[in-house]
Amino acid sequence: MSELQTNKPIFPPIRACIFDVDGLLINSEDIYTEIYNNILHSYGKPSLPWSVKAKQQSRGRSGMLQLLDWAQLPISYDEWTAKVASQYELFRQCHPLPGVPALLSDLSSKTTSAVHIAIASSATSKTFAIKTSHLPSITSAFPQKCRVFGDDPAMRGSMHTWGAGRGEVRPEECLVFEDSVAGVEAGRRAGMRVCWVPHVGLRGVWRGRESTVLEGRSDEVEEGDGVIVGDGEQEGNKEEKKQLWSTDGWAEMLMSLEGFNYEQYGIQMKQG
The missing domain is CATH 1.10.150 (DNA polymerase; domain 1)
Incomplete structure (x- = not known):
C-alpha cells in the first residue's frame, strides 16, 4: 500500500468529535x-x-x-x-477496540480546551445498551444528550448543544470517527473531517483504492469495476502502512485508535 500524497489546508483546531459505535468503539x-x-x-x-x-x-x-x-x-x-x-x-461479549478507552478518557478530561464528544449511530438505543452496559469506559464518556441513534425520531446532531455559550461548532471543527465506507461518505458530505478506522477485512476489500473512500467518492464506484480485490480476510494480512491521508487532507485512515495523534488536529493535552 503506497502512502497517499496530501496538500493539507490549514484547519482550525478540532472542538468536537462524533463517534460511530459498531466496529469503531467495540468489536460488535x-x-x-x-x-x-x-x-x-x-x-x-x-x-x-x-x-x-x-x-x-x-x-x-x-x-x-x-x-x-x-x-x-x-x-x-x-x-x-x-x-x-x-x-x-x-x-x-463485546469489548472495546484497541485505543478506545484511552482516547475517550483523554478527550473527556485531559484536553486544555473542551473537546465535546458524541455518538451518532444507525443502530438502536436498545442494542447499544446490550452491547455496552458492561463497558463503563464507553457509557460514562457520552452523556445521554450526546447520543443519537437510528431509533431517535429527531435524528439530530448535538453541535448546537455543544456550542451553547461558546459559539456554534462549525463542521470543519468536527472530527468524525468511522469504520464503514458509508460513514466516511456521510462525514465528508457534512463538511467534516474524518478518521477512518476500517476492519482488517474491509481494508482488504478496498486495498489500492483507499483514496476513493477517503475522498468520499466510493458511491461513484460501480459493482464489478475491479474495486473488490478479494475476500478481505486474506487481503488484510499483507503489510500495510499505519496511516494514509486523502489527497485533500480532509480524511485519514488508521489501523487502530492506539496512540492517536492529537497534535495534528490542534488538540492540546494538559501536562502531567
Whole structure:
C-alpha cells in the first residue's frame, strides 16, 4: 500500500468529535458476522465474505437486502431480522477496540480546551445498551444528550448543544470517527473531517483504492469495476502502512485508535 500524497489546508483546531459505535468503539462487527454466519450455516450456506459485507455494512435495509440477495435464503427480510434479533445476547461479549478507552478518557478530561464528544449511530438505543452496559469506559464518556441513534425520531446532531455559550461548532471543527465506507461518505458530505478506522477485512476489500473512500467518492464506484480485490480476510494480512491521508487532507485512515495523534488536529493535552 503506497502512502497517499496530501496538500493539507490549514484547519482550525478540532472542538468536537462524533463517534460511530459498531466496529469503531467495540468489536460488535465481528459479532454481527458471527450472527449472520450462524443463520447462513443453518441453511447450508457459506460464511459471509467481506466482499459482500462491505456492501451491507452501515447501509440499513438496502444493504441488508443486498446480503440477502447474495445468500439466496428462502426467508423474507423481516424473518431474517427476527433471526438476527434472537441472537442479540451474543453482544454482551463485546469489548472495546484497541485505543478506545484511552482516547475517550483523554478527550473527556485531559484536553486544555473542551473537546465535546458524541455518538451518532444507525443502530438502536436498545442494542447499544446490550452491547455496552458492561463497558463503563464507553457509557460514562457520552452523556445521554450526546447520543443519537437510528431509533431517535429527531435524528439530530448535538453541535448546537455543544456550542451553547461558546459559539456554534462549525463542521470543519468536527472530527468524525468511522469504520464503514458509508460513514466516511456521510462525514465528508457534512463538511467534516474524518478518521477512518476500517476492519482488517474491509481494508482488504478496498486495498489500492483507499483514496476513493477517503475522498468520499466510493458511491461513484460501480459493482464489478475491479474495486473488490478479494475476500478481505486474506487481503488484510499483507503489510500495510499505519496511516494514509486523502489527497485533500480532509480524511485519514488508521489501523487502530492506539496512540492517536492529537497534535495534528490542534488538540492540546494538559501536562502531567
